Amino acid sequence: MGVCVPEEYGGAGADFLSYILVLEELSRADAGVGVTVAVHTSAVTLPILTFGTDEQRSRFVPPLARGEHLGSFALTEAEAGSDAGALRTRAEPDSEGWRITGAKQWITNARFAGTVLLFARTDLDAPGAGGVSAFILDGDHIRVTRDEEKLGLNSSITNDIVVEGATIGRDRLLHEEGKGFRVAMTTLDGGRIGIAAQALGIAQAAYDAARAYALERRQFGKRIADFQAIQWKLADMATEIDAARLLVYRAAELKQRGEPHTEAGAKAKLFASEMARRQTAEAIQIFGGYGYTKEFPVERYYRDAKITEIYEGTSEIQRLVIARSILGLTERALAQG
Ligand code: CAA
Numbered sequence: 001m002g003v004c005v006p007e008e009y010g011g012a013g014a015d016f017l018s019y020i021l022v023l024e025e026l027s028r029a030d031a032g033v034g035v036t037v038a039v040h041t042s043a044v045t046l047p048i049l050t051f052g053t054d055e056q057r058s059r060f061v062p063p064l065a066r067g068e069h070l071g072s073f074a075l076t077e078a079e080a081g082s083d084a085g086a087l088r089t090r091a092e093p094d095s096e097g098w099r100i101t102g103a104k105q106w107i108t109n110a111r112f113a114g115t116v117l118l119f120a121r122t123d124l125d126a127p128g129a130g131g132v133s134a135f136i137l138d139g140d141h142i143r144v145t146r147d148e149e150k151l152g153l154n155s156s157i158t159n160d161i162v163v164e165g166a167t168i169g170r171d172r173l174l175h176e177e178g179k180g181f182r183v184a185m186t187t188l189d190g191g192r193i194g195i196a197a198q199a200l201g202i203a204q205a206a207y208d209a210a211r212a213y214a215l216e217r218r219q220f221g222k223r224i225a226d227f228q229a230i231q232w233k234l235a236d237m238a239t240e241i242d243a244a245r246l247l248v249y250r251a252a253e254l255k256q257r258g259e260p261h262t263e264a265g266a267k268a269k270l271f272a273s274e275m276a277r278r279q280t281a282e283a284i285q286i287f288g289g290y291g292y293t294k295e296f297p298v299e300r301y302y303r304d305a306k307i308t309e310i311y312e313g314t315s316e317i318q319r320l321v322i323a324r325s326i327l328g329l330t331e332r333a334l335a336q337g
Helices: 016-029 031-051 054-065 180-216 228-256 262-292 298-309 315-326 329-335
Strands: 070-074 090-093 097-108 113-121 132-138 143-147 158-169
Touching: 016 031, 016 180, 016 228, 031 054, 031 070, 031 097, 031 113, 031 132, 031 180, 031 298, 054 113, 070 097, 090 113, 097 113, 097 132, 113 180, 132 158, 132 180, 180 228, 180 262, 180 298, 228 262, 262 298, 262 315, 315 329
Parallel strands: 070 113
Antiparallel strands: 090 097, 097 158, 113 132, 143 158
């Protein structure tokens, strides 16, 4: 749970690319475990390491890195999905620090969370992303109101939560007041590389299963791998998986070197997730009728792959991020302050 966390904070001290390899391999076996670890690490532990004070780092990171606390990232709300800056959860100053009130939706890991990175509005009048701040909450500051029933990823818990006037100290504000949206966006820049690795792992598992089946299954007196129709499917799968892998590892290396990786991460997630949806469907096609049954794992890969096109920013949002970057619109916005 602390693969890429420095040893002084209780982690394994590996680099970011190693962590991405771990997510890929976990997701090859079980994508629900993959996202549990991805959200815990990319979306909770790493932003506390990046934006936290020394005190916050030494207090909150070691229990996360050692796996004693599970991390949960609470950004999304019913009316604030792709438009994350529209969130309405409030943080009002009081004598202790802050009083938090609101409701969040589709929160991975929430039911078992020990630490929750939660985004709330500290300035109700500031437009959009402007008045958002980031806070570090404990698991008992939130109340889980629902376990979501999903198409796939069933070994990962997804919850609706409410925060009912939880009072937290001033030391729970992560980074500066009103700068929480930047924390969220920077976090997602790295998190998206992890989801791309998850998609890659799922696609690899589907390919492995389809290739093995094609070499065994016989029809018309031959192995189906001897038919060009199946050979071309496997060739396309292998090629697209390689292409996704190179995009994912490139983005991970850029982040590891401390270089800009917003565009590279969005490209990796966009391509790897859409590739995983296409190729898990092809794996079912190679399995034929058996692929549609629970007897083989490929129907699970297909169900698990779909979410990678949606969470941590839909494919449409990734295209928006890429377009803003290649057209210079992000730099212009940043330059204008
Ligand atoms: N890095 C740093 N800062 C950034 C940034 C980045 N990549 N992108 C934007 N910002 C900053 C901007 O500079 C701006 O800062 P100032 O206000 O200080 O000028 C601020 O953030 C607002 O930026 P925009 O005007 O670009 O904001 P926007 O409202 O147009 O939204 C968006 C941008 C890209 C659409 C964003 O809302 C977004 O990413 N939406 C998708 C939300 C998402 O990915 N949700 C995932 C939920 S978590 C999850 O899924 C976890 C799970 O369970 C697996």
